[in-house]
Amino acid sequence: MKGLLLAIQFLTRLPTPRVTASETDFAASIRWFPMVGLLIGALVAGAGWLARSDAWLGALAALAVWTGVTGALHLDGLADLADARGAAHGDRARLLAVLADPHVGSFGVVALALQIVAKLVLLHALVAAGMWGPLVLIPFAARIGPLAWTRWLPPLHAGLASRFRAAVRGVDILVWAAVLAGAGFVWPAILVTPVLLAGWAVYLRRAVGGVSGDGHGAGIELVETALLVAALL
Structure with missing residues (x-):
């Protein structure tokens, strides 16, 4: 349970009880990332459902x-x-050097704008169609990514990704892969997730040389958007 609370604290702004944890405990919290994704998905779907009287309003709420x-x-x-x-x-x-720079440049601003617009438009289509199941499952599926990328890719530098590397076990990926397969009975399009995760890993290896916290974050965002598209196809 400590690992789950630490994962919620790291990945969300939700209030949680204070937890005393070691560096090892924090690294092991990555095993709970997909579970936190389910929680995020439930909140996103709930917001869209509550404002569903107007599809654009529902999309904006979500x-x-x-x-x-x-x-x-x-x-x-x-x-x-x-x-x-x-x-x-x-x-x-x-x-x-640019990855380590905390400032946002023009490329970053454009990427943020495109990502936010893309999600808003895709959410509008899902809210209009009343597709609540995919909205719950998409954040879950995307957060399997950090476990896979941590196992598949070398850390780009001594930082967040390198701390997680020793904590991810093969059994963790197998367990969440089994849950993902089970989710496929509810929403078959979610089974494209392994292809998306592998594609992002190949991109990071070729373009960047490894994975960092930024690579994990960018991958989660892009996999979420790709799964929103998959929900509509």
């Missing part, structure tokens, strides 16, 4: 909760990675 409950944590990673890739021009040292 997006506001999605962004607010996560504190825009993953959007920050998307912006940082977009800035780094846009400014690097093939220079790895510059890429790493």
Whole structure:
């Protein structure tokens, strides 16, 4: 239970009891990321459902909760990675330097705008169609990503991703893969998730050379958007 509380504290802005934890405890909390995704998904779907009388209002409510409950944590990673890739021009040292820069540049701003607009439009379509199940499951599926990427990719530097690396066990991925497979009976399109996760891992290895906290955050955002598209196809 401590791991779940730590995961909720890290991935969301939801109030939780204070927990005393070691570095090892914090790293092990990654095993609970998909469960936190289910919680986020339930809140997002609930917001959309409550405001469903108007599809755009429902979409805006769902997006506001999605962004607010996560504190825009993953959007920050998307912006940082977009800035780094846009400014690097093939220079790895510059890429790493821009990733470490807390400021947001023009590439990051454009990436954020496109991501927010894309989610709003896709949420509108799902709210209009009354597709609440996918809204619950999408944040869950996307948060399996950090477990897989941590196992598959080398850490880009000594930071968040490197701390998680030793904590992810093969059995953790197998358990969540089994849950994902079970979710496929409710919403078959969710079974495209492993392809999306693998695709992002290949991209990070070729374009960046490894994974960092920003790579995890950007991947979660992009996988969520891709799954919103899959829900409509």
